[in-house]
Amino acid sequence: MSEESIAAAAIRWFDANARDLPWRHPQAGAWAILVSEVMLQQTPVVRVLPAYEAWLARWPTPAALAADEPGEAIRMWGRLGYPRRALRLHECATAIAERHNGVVPDDLDALLALPGVGAYTARAVAAFAYRQRQPVVDTNVRRFVARAVAGAADGGHTTRPSDLTATAALLPDEPAVAARASAAFMELGAVVCVARTPRCTICPIVDRCAWRAAGRPALDGPSRRPQTYAGTDRQVRGLLLAVLREAVEPVPRIRLDVVWPEPTQRDRALRGLIDDGLVDPLPGDLFALPRG
DNA sequence: GAGTCGTGGCA
DNA sequence: TTGCCAAGACT
Numbered sequence: 001m002s003e004e005s006i007a008a009a010a011i012r013w014f015d016a017n018a019r020d021l022p023w024r025h026p027q028a029g030a031w032a033i034l035v036s037e038v039m040l041q042q043t044p045v046v047r048v049l050p051a052y053e054a055w056l057a058r059w060p061t062p063a064a065l066a067a068d069e070p071g072e073a074i075r076m077w078g079r080l081g082y083p084r085r086a087l088r089l090h091e092c093a094t095a096i097a098e099r100h101n102g103v104v105p106d107d108l109d110a111l112l113a114l115p116g117v118g119a120y121t122a123r124a125v126a127a128f129a130y131r132q133r134q135p136v137v138d139t140n141v142r143r144f145v146a147r148a149v150a151g152a153a154d155g156g157h158t159t160r161p162s163d164l165t166a167t168a169a170l171l172p173d174e175p176a177v178a179a180r181a182s183a184a185f186m187e188l189g190a191v192v193c194v195a196r197t198p199r200c201t202i203c204p205i206v207d208r209c210a211w212r213a214a215g216r217p218a219l220d221g222p223s224r225r226p227q228t229y230a231g232t233d234r235q236v237r238g239l240l241l242a243v244l245r246e247a248v249e250p251v252p253r254i255r256l257d258v259v260w261p262e263p264t265q266r267d268r269a270l271r272g273l274i275d276d277g278l279v280d281p282l283p284g285d286l287f288a289l290p291r292g
Numbered sequence: 293g294a295g296t297c298g299t300g301g302c303a
Numbered sequence: 304t305t306g307c308c309a310a311g312a313c314t
Contacts, residue, residue, distance in 0.1 A: 040310040047300075047309090081298030088312080118312045138310045158293085159311090186310065195308065196303075228306080229298075238298050276297090 006148060006205050007172050007181040013204035014184035019191070021045065022052065023128075024183070030104035030129035032056055037121045037128075038089050043080055045190075051080055063102045065093035071289025074278060075245050083241055084276055087290075088116025106130040119159060124182075133178035135167035140189025141182070145170065147193060151210030153219040154195065236260045236269035244279060250286035 004012075022028060023036035035055055039048045055076055059065035065073065070090040077086035092114045096104055104125065105111055111122035123134040137145075142155025145166050155163065167185070171178040192199050200206050200216075211217070229235055239259040244251060260266040270287075273279040280290045 037310065042297090042309060042311060043299080044301080044309045079299060081300085082311085084297065085312085116312065120311060124310070136310085139308095140310065190310075232297095234296080234298055241298090272297095 006208060007170050009204045010184035010188055011180050014187055018187055030125060031062055033129040034104055034125050037124045038085050038116055039080060041085060051078055062093040062096040065090060066097040069291045071291055074289050083278055085116060087277055091115040127179040127182045131176045131179045133171055133175040135164045136182040137163050137167050141167055141185045144185050144189040144193045147211035148205055148209045151214045153217060233269050236265055237273055240270055240273060244289050250282050250288040253285045
């Protein structure tokens with residue numbers, strides 16, 4: 001017998017060390033997993049946990065969410081960030097209710113066709129909810145595979161086709177085992193093979209890691225863009241939407257004006273929110289979350 | 293393909 | 304203190 005595969009070692013480690021997260025419980029269905037995956041896009045686990053519980057308690061099925069107003073989805077999103085995800089999740093629920101009889105599809109192409117569901121989320125649902133053999137590649141897996149296999153310092157900004165190929169090559173043949181391996185890779189990337197200070201001493205595949213073998217070379221290319229948050233349109237959009245989330249009634253423009261002193265940027269931000277469908281302009285210079 | 297899109301915690 | 308980072312999608 002040859003030495004244990006990376007996937008086998010990762011799964012063994014995962015069996016003993018996986019965090020107890022609600023979307024990993026056996027009773028978490030495809031809808032719950034889909035909700036968790038969308039919430040987790042660019043958002044830390046600890047911030048998702050309470051929002052996830054509240055969301056599913058209110059909308060336990062896609063049909064339940066689809067029957068409610070999109071503005072309520074935006075309101076429930078709270079401060080998770082990137083509120084367009086809430087709107088897309090509502091559109092997604094509507095599509096599932098109308099096109100899939102209220103059942104989250106298990107077909108990859110059908111998943112990819114859903115609003116807000118991209119290459120990562122579609123494969124995550126296929127693997128974690130339906131136990132399919134799919135390369136589930138997020139930033140954690142990209143980094144883990146880049147280091148372990150290619151010996152690179154990180155996995156790059158975006159997922160390329162080669163990333164899917166490289167990850168798929170690590171997956172065992174049996175679909176359910178492959179799905180388990182995908183979860184294990186993600187967990188390793190999230191808690192062991194982390195970006196800043198990887199914990200190689202507790203890594204189950206350190207003896208096979210190409211990056212470790214190469215002496216953990218530093219990242220050579222240019223770092224990511226600066227893009228500070230303070231003063232950006234994103235901050236202004238966030239301030240504007242926060243007012244509308246807290247308001248029960250439509251809000252007059254004056255209450256939005258006070259959140260940002262510079263009128264040009266403020267108007268641009270508000271127009272952007274309206275264009276995105278996150279805010280409805282109403283007669284009388286009033287504004288509200290969309291009702292339908 | 294590069295830009296845009298929130299928010300908060302932490303080294 | 305502040306830049307970096309966190310289970311991406313879309314244009």
